[in-house]
Amino acid sequence: MYRIGELAQLCEVKADTLRFYEKHGLLSPSSRTDSGYRIYTEADAERLRFILRAKAVGFTLAEITELLSIELDKSNWACADVKGMVDDKLASVEAKIAELNHFQLSLQRLSQACCGGPESAEHCSILEALESNTDSIRCENDKHSFAEHEFTKACTDKQDTI
Incomplete structure (x- = not known):
């Protein structure tokens, strides 16, 4: 006790x-x-x-409640019922991961399109992309150091799609 x-x-x-x-x-x-x-x-x-x-x-509290009800009355449930719950949860998690991967890629592209410098944000490519109705990012004019060569190379065409 x-x-x-x-x-x-x-x-x-x-x-x-x-x-x-x-x-x-x-x-x-x-x-x-x-x-x-x-x-x-x-x-x-x-x-x-x-x-x-x-x-x-x-599992959520509601799902746990359902699992507990199955646990208490196992003889009236099939393994397929429990597996179905797990498979549904797995599909939900996979969908969330896909959504988060999309967010990550979009944020990386936004970040890479911006020089992040001390200049005015009047022509900030991040703000422009978020304000626009298009899915493209215009890279800012290049004032980057040699260490940022890869970013410069990626922006040579002045377009980067989200």
């Missing part, structure tokens, strides 16, 4: 986390003492570990 602080310490989370999971229906104490303290069993500790592992691989 564990009190809330003991279970929190055992699973390396804060007691507030347990209260949060209780509030959202993921975890509830097996009983309470006469003075109202939450009492958790080893089964509750295992449930918390399940929740934490599911959270660690990216």
